Amino acid sequence: MNVLITGGAGFIGSNLADALVEKGYSVTVIDNLTTGSLDNIRGLQERANFHYINDTILNEDVMEGLIKKNDCIIHLAAAVGVKYVLENPLTSIETNIKGTEVVLRFSNIYKKRVLIASTSEVYGKHMHAPLKEDDNLIYGPPSTMRWSYAAAKLVDEFTALAYHRTKKLEIVIFRCFNTIGPRQTGLYGMVVPRFIKQALRDEPITVYGDGTQTRTFTYVKDVVNALILLMACDKAIGEVVNIGGQEEIAIKDLAGLIKRLCNSSSEIALIPYDNAYGKDFEDMMRRVPSLEKLESLIGFSPNTPLDETLRATIEYFRRHPD
Ligand code: UDP
Numbered sequence: 543m544n545v546l547i548t549g550g551a552g553f554i555g556s557n558l559a560d561a562l563v564e565k566g567y568s569v570t571v572i573d574n575l576t577t578g579s580l581d582n583i584r585g586l587q588e589r590a591n592f593h594y595i596n597d598t599i600l601n602e603d604v605m606e607g608l609i610k611k612n613d614c615i616i617h618l619a620a621a622v623g624v625k626y627v628l629e630n631p632l633t634s635i636e637t638n639i640k641g642t643e644v645v646l647r648f649s650n651i652y653k654k655r656v657l658i659a660s661t662s663e664v665y666g667k668h669m670h671a672p673l674k675e676d677d678n679l680i681y682g683p684p685s686t687m688r689w690s691y692a693a694a695k696l697v698d699e700f701t702a703l704a705y706h707r708t709k710k711l712e713i714v715i716f717r718c719f720n721t722i723g724p725r726q727t728g729l730y731g732m733v734v735p736r737f738i739k740q741a742l743r744d745e746p747i748t749v750y751g752d753g754t755q756t757r758t759f760t761y762v763k764d765v766v767n768a769l770i771l772l773m774a775c776d777k778a779i780g781e782v783v784n785i786g787g788q789e790e791i792a793i794k795d796l797a798g799l800i801k802r803l804c805n806s807s808s809e810i811a812l813i814p815y816d817n818a819y820g821k822d823f824e825d826m827m828r829r830v831p832s833l834e835k836l837e838s839l840i841g842f843s844p845n846t847p848l849d850e851t852l853r854a855t856i857e858y859f860r861r862h863p864d
Pocket of ligand 1: 731
């Protein structure tokens with residue numbers, strides 16, 4: 543089977559490419575390296591069943607040729623990371639809406655199954671847990687640019703569902719909660735690689751706000767496993783499904799845990815949101831997924847304990863200090 547991974551040189555995409563190549567799939571990656579990196583796929587370049595195309599998903603001719611040749615498309619290419627989206631609001635909206643539109647349009651023409659990456663951001667500012675796929679969504683005003691990412695991904699979800707309902711296109715939408723592990727970079731805001739790098743250098747660990755906001759974290763290998771099962775899951779077609787971790791942790795406690803696991807002497811510094819992200823920033827104070835639907839569809843949900851996930855990620859950063 544031939545699989546096209548858009549954004550396959552990124553963090554999740556390259557881990558997925560590794561697993562699929564290992565299983566014998568023929569894997570093609572398209573990535574323009576905006577936030578992805580050739581280092582992530584260097585180990586795959588010699589493999590006969592791996593192909594890499596350096597291009598943007600907005601290049602319609604290239605995308606048409608690739609979608610035509612593959613059996614299944616996993617669409618991960620997107621502008622990601624709170625910091626990146628705040629610094630590049632226009633290109634982020636364009637990539638996230640137009641790019642998905644291109645993927646869906648050609649997938650429909652050639653009738654290919656397509657998995658669309660969405661995000662836990664679409665839930666917005668809920669305080670209840672766990673978040674279920676049919677929950678209402680709560681956003682702040684458009685002057686708070688953070689919500690543009692959620693809104694763009696929501697347009698992607700609507701478009702995919704509309705293709706499914708009107709054209710019978712085989713789509714699956716997966717909402718990724720905070721995913722962590724080897725190859726994630728902290729350059730675009732993601733908290734865990736930032737905290738680990740700070741702890742390993744004995745620099746202050748920068749907790750934004752008062753650190754009481756919570757998240758769950760998912761090991762990327764669990765996400766990859768879930769995606770491979772979803773690819774083959776007929777019951778998932780036309781569905782929106784969460785993929786996330788189980789252990790809720792406050793960000794200040796995460797800082798303490800990473801500090802301890804790294805044997806670090808870093809201080810834990812509370813940084814006001816204004817200093818981190820400028821004015822008009824809103825954080826999401828709580829984010830915990832319901833995994834009931836994922837379990838019922840594929841009989842699996844992410845289960846690697848947080849401290850094991852962090853240990854593996856710390857080990858990676860010790861080996862790749864830069
Ligand atoms: N965060 C933090 N320090 C950092 C980076 C992030 O305290 O150096 C916080 C951020 O404000 C949020 C949480 O960590 O509450 C997760 O942030 P991230 O950008 O990784 O993902 P998000 O869940 O916000 O999309």
